[in-house]
Amino acid sequence: MNAPARQRIALTVNGERREAWVFPHETLLDVLHDDLGYQEVRYGCGEGVCGTCTVLLDGEPVSGCLLLAVQADGRALTTVRGLAPDGELHPLQASFLRNGAAQCGFCTPGMLLTAWALLEREPRPSRERIRRELVGNLCRCTGYSKILDAVEEHAAVAQAGGARARAGHD
Amino acid sequence: MVAAPFGYQRVSSFEEAAAALRERGEDAKVLAGGQSLVPMLNLRVARPEWLIDINPVGAGPITDHGDHLRLPALTRHRAVEEAELVRRRCPILAEAAAHVGNVRTRTRGTIGGSLAHADPAAELPLVAVALGGEVTAQGPDGARDLPVDDLLVGFLTTTLAPDEVLTEVRVPTLPPGGGWSFLEASRRSSDWMVVGVAALVELDERGTVAAASAALGGVAERPWKVPAEALAELVGAAPEAAPLARVAERAAAMLDPDDDVHATGGYRRRLAAVLLRRALAEAVARAGGNRSPAP
Numbered sequence: 182m183n184a185p186a187r188q189r190i191a192l193t194v195n196g197e198r199r200e201a202w203v204f205p206h207e208t209l210l211d212v213l214h215d216d217l218g219y220q221e222v223r224y225g226c227g228e229g230v231c232g233t234c235t236v237l238l239d240g241e242p243v244s245g246c247l248l249l250a251v252q253a254d255g256r257a258l259t260t261v262r263g264l265a266p267d268g269e270l271h272p273l274q275a276s277f278l279r280n281g282a283a284q285c286g287f288c289t290p291g292m293l294l295t296a297w298a299l300l301e302r303e304p305r306p307s308r309e310r311i312r313r314e315l316v317g318n319l320c321r322c323t324g325y326s327k328i329l330d331a332v333e334e335h336a337a338v339a340q341a342g343g344a345r346a347r348a349g350h351d
Numbered sequence: 352m353v354a355a356p357f358g359y360q361r362v363s364s365f366e367e368a369a370a371a372l373r374e375r376g377e378d379a380k381v382l383a384g385g386q387s388l389v390p391m392l393n394l395r396v397a398r399p400e401w402l403i404d405i406n407p408v409g410a411g412p413i414t415d416h417g418d419h420l421r422l423p424a425l426t427r428h429r430a431v432e433e434a435e436l437v438r439r440r441c442p443i444l445a446e447a448a449a450h451v452g453n454v455r456t457r458t459r460g461t462i463g464g465s466l467a468h469a470d471p472a473a474e475l476p477l478v479a480v481a482l483g484g485e486v487t488a489q490g491p492d493g494a495r496d497l498p499v500d501d502l503l504v505g506f507l508t509t510t511l512a513p514d515e516v517l518t519e520v521r522v523p524t525l526p527p528g529g530g531w532s533f534l535e536a537s538r539r540s541s542d543w544m545v546v547g548v549a550a551l552v553e554l555d556e557r558g559t560v561a562a563a564s565a566a567l568g569g570v571a572e573r574p575w576k577v578p579a580e581a582l583a584e585l586v587g588a589a590p591e592a593a594p595l596a597r598v599a600e601r602a603a604a605m606l607d608p609d610d611d612v613h614a615t616g617g618y619r620r621r622l623a624a625v626l627l628r629r630a631l632a633e634a635v636a637r638a639g640g641n642r643s644p645a646p
Binding site (some may be wrong): 205206208211226227232235238239241243244247249251257295298299313314317 | 459
C-alpha cells in the first residue's frame with residue numbers, strides 16, 4: 182500500500198470553523214488536542230473506557246479517542262470550553278465548584294459534557310439515572326458522590342428557575 | 352498508543368462496500384461504529400491496511416413487519432435502546448442494548464457491528480441467538496440471509512466472507528403470552544459481561560408454559576443456546592410449579608467455561624445456573640402479565 186496521504190477536514194468546534202490536515206489513522210482526540218489546541222480534550226486510556234476525551238458530536242457524547250478525525254469532517258463538536266463561550270462559567274460548572282466536584286480536574290471536562298448532554302435530553306433525571314449515564318467517566322479523586330450532588334443540584338435549580346421564569350416571577 | 356497508518360475509503364452503499372472489500376482483500380476491515388475496532392487499532396492488536404467506512408450509508412428507520420422487526424445494520428445501540436417500537440415489540444433487545452458499554456459506546460456502536468465483531472461477552476450477539484434472529488450479508492455478487500446462529504462461529508470469528516458486510520438484522524417480536532428476561536453479571540457496570548443470560552418464555556391460554564428458550568453469554572467461544580431438551584421439562588408446567596432451579600442447574604452443568612482474568616470457569620458455571628434460574632423466573636412472571644390484556 183502507498184503511504185496514505187493527509188486529508189483536509191473542516192470542523193465546527195464550539196461554534197467556530199476550524200480546519201486541519203490529518204492522516205486517516207489520527208483520532209479526533211489527537212487532532213483536537215495536539216493540532217488545534219483544545220487541551221481540555223484529554224488522553225486517558227485510548228479505549229473509550231475512561232471518558233476524559235469526551236466531546237459532543239452534534240450534541241451527543243462520543244469518545245474522541247475512538248472517532249477518526251476524518252470521520253468528523255463537516256460535523257459540529259463541543260468541548261467543555263463550549264459550555265462557557267464568554268468565559269463565564271456555565272451554571273453546571275458553578276455547581277461543580279460549589280459542591281467540590283472537582284479535585285485534580287482531569288476528568289472534569291468529560292463529566293461536565295456527559296452530564297450536560299443528559300440534562301438536555303432529560304432535565305430532571307433521578308440520581309440513579311445520573312449515576313448510570315456517568316458510569317463511563319472515571320474519576321480517581323472525588324469518589325463520585327460530589328459529582329452526582331453537583332449534577333443533581335444544578336438540575337433542581339435549573340428546573341426551579343425555569344418554573345419561576347414561566348410563572349413570571351423572574 | 353497510536354494506531355499504525357492505514358488507508359481510508361468512504362462508501363455510500365453496501366454494494367460499494369462489498370466491492371471495496373473484494374478489491375482490497377483480506378487486509379481491509381469494515382468501520383461501523385468503531386467502538387471495538389478502533390481500540391484494537393489504537394492498541395495495535397489489529398493492523399489493517401485499509402478501513403472501509405460504511406457510516407455514510409446511514410441507517411433507515413427500524414420497521415415492524417408483524418412477527419419480526421427489521422433493523423438496519425448501522426442502527427446505533429442508543430437508537431435500539433430508546434426506540435418505542437423496540438421497547439414495545441421486542442423489549443429484550445432494547446434491554447440488551449441498554450447494557451452495552453457506556454453512553455459513548457451506545458452513541459456510536461451499531462447492531463451490525465456488534466454481530467460482525469462476534470465478541471463472546473457482548474450483549475447483542477447473545478440476545479440475537481436467544482431470539483433466533485437473522486441477518487442479511489451483502490457480498491460483491493449479491494446478498495444472502497442467514498440465522499445469527501449460523502453467523503457466529505467463535506471468538507471474534509463469523510462465517511462472513513472477507514468481502515461481505517452485514518446490511519440488516521431481523522428479530523422476532525414478542526408474541527401474546529410471551530415473557531422475557533435479560534440479566535448479566537459484570538465486574539463493573541458498563542463492562543463486558545462475566546456471564547449473561549437471555550430467556551424467553553411463552554404461556555398458553557391456560558397459563559401453562561408452552562415454550563421456553565434461553566442463551567448464555569460469557570461461558571463459551573460464542574453465545575451458547577441452551578439445548579431444547581434441557582428446557583423441555585418446563586413445557587406444560589404451571590408457572591408456579593415450573594422446576595426452574597433444576598432446569599438451570601442441569602443446563603449449567605453442560606458448560607465447561609474457561610478460566611480467565613475476570614473469573615474462573617467454576618465461578619462462571621455457578622453464575623450461569625443462578626442467572627438462568629432468575630431469568631427464567633422473570634420471563635415467566637412477565638409472560639403472565641402479558642397474557643391477560645390490560646383492563
